[in-house]
Amino acid sequence: MVLQAHTQKVNLPSTNAMLEQQNAQQRMEWALAHLPGTFVLSSSFGIQSAVLLHLATRIQPEMTVLLVDTGYLFPETYQFVDFLTKRLGLNLKVAKPDFTPARLEENFGKLWEQGLAGLNRYNQLMKVTPMEKALDELDVGTWFAGLRRQQSGSREQRPVIEQRHDGRYKVYPLIDWHSRDIHHYLTEHNLPYHPLWEKGYVTVGDWHTSQPLTPGMQEEDTRFFGLKRECGLHL
Helix, strand or coil: CCCCCCCCCCCHHHHHHHHCCCCHHHHHHHHHHHCCCCEEEECCCCCCCHHHHHHHHHHCCCCEEEEECCCCECHHHHHHHHHHHHHHCCEEEEECCCCCHHHHHHHHCCHHHCHHHHHHHHHHHHHHHHHHHHHHHCCCCEEECCCCHHHCHHHCCCCCEEECCCCCEEECCCCCCCHHHHHHHHHHCCCCCCHHHHHCCCCCCEHHHECCCCCCCCHHHHEHHHCCCCCCCCC
């Protein structure tokens, strides 16, 4: 089923109150019918990414799936991208930064080893800037993403829909899902977790700033050495 969008003024408080009572599929269908296109779904192809990729492409098979490839992804992530692209027939667009890993390190060193300021600069150069460029090139009106409140304290207050400073809408169909919901969906549809799930990873980004969950850690501590949770794409 492919739904056509109709642009109209959205009352976010009342809309979010309504969508809180809806399931993930209903949230996506409402957004596709009422929010402005072009529509894209961003994915890191992380641990649980198969859920929203499957859900979204069942509703709108041709939706563009946008991946930011920093050049520092795990080999297992590239394998996962290839597997899910073929399995789900994804319309994948890969956004890349202006800096290759070699050029980045030549110019700035290993920014991820330079404290919080280095991490922020790295994320801006290698993730945020290429994503913003891709959104502009695609003339995106509505952006779907897989954020969930359970994942970190920084996401606990996120609504189903929010509007960015540039006017684009962001929609989080899975915002209130728990890990058990993810597991049930993957099992029901015979979908895999990311390969590194079996090695203790609960979230996966670049290889140099991701680590497996160990006793005493919170999930959000497994990224960016515990210095921060968000890379900047969803702030």
